[in-house]
Amino acid sequence: MKLDRIVLASGNAGKLAEMSSLLAPLGMSVRAQGELGVTEADEPHSTFIENALTKARRASRITGLPAIADDSGLCVDALGGRPGVLSARWAGAQGSRIERDRANNRKLVQELAGCDRRGAHFYCVLVLLRAADDPQPIVADASWYGELLEVPRGSGGFGYDPHLLIASLGRTVAELDAPTKNRLSHRGRAMRALIERLREAVA
Secondary structure (H helix, E strand, O other), X not given: OOOOEEEEOOOOHXXXXXXXXXXXXXXXXXXXXXXXXXXXXOOOOOOHHHHHHHHHHHHHHHHOOOEEEEEEEEEEXXXXXXXXXXXXXXXXXXXXXXXXXXXXXXXXXXXXXXXXXXXXXXXXXXXXXXXXXXXXOEEEEEEEXXXXXXXXXXXXXXXXXXXXXXXXXXXXXXXXXXXXXXXXXXXXXXXXXXXXHHHHHHO
Protein backbone atom coordinates (compact mmCIF):
# COMPACT_ATOMS: atom_id res chain seq x y z
CA MET A 1 0.00 0.00 0.00
CA LYS A 2 1.26 3.46 -0.92
CA LEU A 3 2.00 5.79 1.96
CA ASP A 4 1.58 9.10 0.16
CA ARG A 5 -1.72 9.76 1.95
CA ILE A 6 -1.99 9.08 5.67
CA VAL A 7 -4.80 9.76 8.10
CA LEU A 8 -3.84 11.19 11.47
CA ALA A 9 -5.95 9.58 14.17
CA SER A 10 -6.38 12.82 16.10
CA GLY A 11 -8.30 16.06 15.95
CA ASN A 12 -5.49 18.04 17.58
CA ALA A 13 -4.49 20.89 15.24
CA GLY A 14 -1.09 21.22 16.91
CA LYS A 15 -0.25 17.57 16.30
CA LEU A 16 -1.44 17.82 12.69
CA ALA A 17 0.82 20.81 12.03
CA GLU A 18 3.84 19.10 13.62
CA MET A 19 3.36 15.78 11.82
CA SER A 20 2.58 17.41 8.47
CA SER A 21 5.82 19.39 8.70
CA LEU A 22 7.86 16.32 9.57
CA LEU A 23 6.36 14.02 6.90
CA ALA A 24 6.15 16.52 4.03
CA PRO A 25 9.81 15.99 2.96
CA LEU A 26 8.95 12.31 2.32
CA GLY A 27 6.10 13.28 0.00
CA MET A 28 3.48 12.20 2.52
CA SER A 29 0.27 14.17 2.88
CA VAL A 30 -1.36 13.96 6.30
CA ARG A 31 -5.11 14.44 6.70
CA ALA A 32 -6.81 14.87 10.04
CA GLN A 33 -9.34 12.15 10.72
CA GLY A 34 -12.10 14.73 11.25
CA GLU A 35 -11.73 15.86 7.62
CA LEU A 36 -12.57 12.31 6.60
CA GLY A 37 -15.58 11.90 8.88
CA VAL A 38 -13.83 10.01 11.69
CA THR A 39 -14.67 11.04 15.24
CA GLU A 40 -12.21 10.79 18.10
CA ALA A 41 -11.76 7.31 19.53
CA ASP A 42 -12.02 6.31 23.15
CA GLU A 43 -8.70 5.84 24.93
CA PRO A 44 -9.61 3.22 27.53
CA HIS A 45 -6.23 1.62 28.08
CA SER A 46 -3.70 2.14 30.85
CA THR A 47 -0.68 2.25 28.52
CA PHE A 48 0.31 4.71 25.80
CA ILE A 49 1.03 1.99 23.23
CA GLU A 50 -2.38 0.33 23.55
CA ASN A 51 -4.19 3.63 23.13
CA ALA A 52 -2.14 4.56 20.06
CA LEU A 53 -2.83 1.22 18.39
CA THR A 54 -6.55 1.47 19.13
CA LYS A 55 -6.77 4.93 17.56
CA ALA A 56 -4.74 4.01 14.47
CA ARG A 57 -6.71 0.81 13.79
CA ARG A 58 -10.03 2.62 14.02
CA ALA A 59 -9.01 5.47 11.71
CA SER A 60 -7.53 3.08 9.16
CA ARG A 61 -10.55 0.79 9.23
CA ILE A 62 -13.00 3.65 8.64
CA THR A 63 -11.01 5.49 5.95
CA GLY A 64 -9.24 2.62 4.21
CA LEU A 65 -6.00 4.61 4.43
CA PRO A 66 -2.75 4.02 6.27
CA ALA A 67 -3.03 5.63 9.68
CA ILE A 68 -0.69 7.21 12.15
CA ALA A 69 -1.55 7.75 15.79
CA ASP A 70 0.28 8.87 18.84
CA ASP A 71 -0.45 8.70 22.48
CA SER A 72 1.47 11.18 24.49
CA GLY A 73 1.35 12.87 27.81
CA LEU A 74 3.05 14.48 30.74
CA CYS A 75 4.55 12.22 33.40
CA VAL A 76 5.32 14.03 36.65
CA ASP A 77 7.89 12.51 39.01
CA ALA A 78 6.27 13.75 42.22
CA LEU A 79 2.88 12.42 41.11
CA GLY A 80 4.04 8.88 40.37
CA GLY A 81 3.90 9.44 36.61
CA ARG A 82 0.49 11.09 36.55
CA PRO A 83 -1.30 12.41 34.60
CA GLY A 84 0.24 10.03 32.02
CA VAL A 85 -2.33 8.58 29.64
CA LEU A 86 -4.97 10.86 31.17
CA SER A 87 -3.03 14.03 30.33
CA ALA A 88 -5.50 15.43 27.79
CA ARG A 89 -8.54 14.95 30.04
CA TRP A 90 -7.00 15.02 33.52
CA ALA A 91 -9.34 17.77 34.73
CA GLY A 92 -12.32 16.45 32.76
CA ALA A 93 -13.49 16.04 29.18
CA GLN A 94 -15.82 19.03 29.04
CA GLY A 95 -15.29 22.11 26.91
CA SER A 96 -13.09 22.87 23.94
CA ARG A 97 -9.51 21.67 23.72
CA ILE A 98 -8.27 25.12 24.77
CA GLU A 99 -10.59 25.10 27.77
CA ARG A 100 -9.47 21.59 28.73
CA ASP A 101 -5.82 22.65 28.43
CA ARG A 102 -6.42 25.54 30.82
CA ALA A 103 -8.23 23.30 33.31
CA ASN A 104 -5.47 20.69 33.13
CA ASN A 105 -2.79 23.29 33.78
CA ARG A 106 -4.71 24.69 36.74
CA LYS A 107 -4.91 21.18 38.19
CA LEU A 108 -1.18 20.65 37.61
CA VAL A 109 -0.32 23.79 39.55
CA GLN A 110 -2.68 22.82 42.36
CA GLU A 111 -1.32 19.25 42.61
CA LEU A 112 2.26 20.51 42.90
CA ALA A 113 1.60 23.39 45.28
CA GLY A 114 4.35 23.43 47.91
CA CYS A 115 6.23 20.54 46.26
CA ASP A 116 9.97 20.91 45.69
CA ARG A 117 10.22 17.98 43.26
CA ARG A 118 9.57 19.56 39.87
CA GLY A 119 10.97 16.97 37.47
CA ALA A 120 8.73 15.76 34.65
CA HIS A 121 8.87 14.57 31.10
CA PHE A 122 6.73 14.46 28.03
CA TYR A 123 6.44 10.97 26.53
CA CYS A 124 5.23 10.03 23.06
CA VAL A 125 4.68 6.72 21.32
CA LEU A 126 3.87 6.73 17.60
CA VAL A 127 2.26 3.93 15.65
CA LEU A 128 1.91 3.68 11.88
CA LEU A 129 -0.37 1.05 10.36
CA ARG A 130 -0.35 0.35 6.64
CA ALA A 131 -3.86 -1.09 7.05
CA ALA A 132 -6.23 -1.73 9.93
CA ASP A 133 -5.13 -5.38 10.14
CA ASP A 134 -1.40 -4.66 9.73
CA PRO A 135 0.36 -7.39 11.75
CA GLN A 136 3.62 -5.42 11.90
CA PRO A 137 2.91 -1.86 13.00
CA ILE A 138 5.82 0.53 12.89
CA VAL A 139 6.40 1.85 16.41
CA ALA A 140 8.71 4.49 17.87
CA ASP A 141 8.84 6.42 21.12
CA ALA A 142 10.78 9.18 22.87
CA SER A 143 10.80 11.27 26.05
CA TRP A 144 11.60 14.94 26.67
CA TYR A 145 12.72 15.92 30.18
CA GLY A 146 12.35 19.21 31.99
CA GLU A 147 11.20 20.95 35.15
CA LEU A 148 7.73 22.25 35.88
CA LEU A 149 7.11 25.93 36.53
CA GLU A 150 4.27 27.20 38.67
CA VAL A 151 3.79 30.27 36.48
CA PRO A 152 3.35 29.53 32.76
CA ARG A 153 5.59 31.16 30.17
CA GLY A 154 5.17 31.49 26.42
CA SER A 155 2.26 31.49 24.01
CA GLY A 156 3.25 28.75 21.58
CA GLY A 157 2.51 25.04 21.56
CA PHE A 158 -0.42 23.52 23.38
CA GLY A 159 -1.29 21.46 26.43
CA TYR A 160 1.27 21.67 29.22
CA ASP A 161 3.92 23.36 27.06
CA PRO A 162 3.90 26.68 28.99
CA HIS A 163 4.79 24.90 32.25
CA LEU A 164 7.67 22.63 31.18
CA LEU A 165 11.02 24.40 31.35
CA ILE A 166 13.87 22.93 29.32
CA ALA A 167 16.76 23.86 31.61
CA SER A 168 19.48 23.62 28.96
CA LEU A 169 17.64 26.24 26.87
CA GLY A 170 16.31 28.41 29.69
CA ARG A 171 12.94 28.41 27.97
CA THR A 172 9.65 26.60 28.30
CA VAL A 173 8.36 24.47 25.46
CA ALA A 174 5.80 27.20 24.73
CA GLU A 175 8.64 29.70 24.21
CA LEU A 176 10.29 27.67 21.44
CA ASP A 177 9.76 28.35 17.76
CA ALA A 178 8.23 25.54 15.74
CA PRO A 179 11.45 24.33 14.04
CA THR A 180 13.26 24.10 17.39
CA LYS A 181 10.36 22.30 19.02
CA ASN A 182 10.12 19.81 16.14
CA ARG A 183 13.85 19.11 16.43
CA LEU A 184 13.95 18.56 20.19
CA SER A 185 10.51 17.39 21.24
CA HIS A 186 9.41 13.93 22.25
CA ARG A 187 7.06 13.82 19.25
CA GLY A 188 9.66 15.14 16.82
CA ARG A 189 12.30 12.62 17.89
CA ALA A 190 9.77 9.77 17.92
CA MET A 191 8.67 10.79 14.44
CA ARG A 192 12.24 10.79 13.11
CA ALA A 193 12.80 7.35 14.61
CA LEU A 194 9.56 6.15 13.03
CA ILE A 195 10.59 7.59 9.65
CA GLU A 196 13.87 5.70 9.80
CA ARG A 197 12.02 2.46 10.55
CA LEU A 198 9.57 3.22 7.79
CA ARG A 199 12.43 3.63 5.33
CA GLU A 200 13.85 0.29 6.42
CA ALA A 201 10.45 -1.36 6.03
CA VAL A 202 9.95 -0.18 2.45
CA ALA A 203 13.57 -0.57 1.32
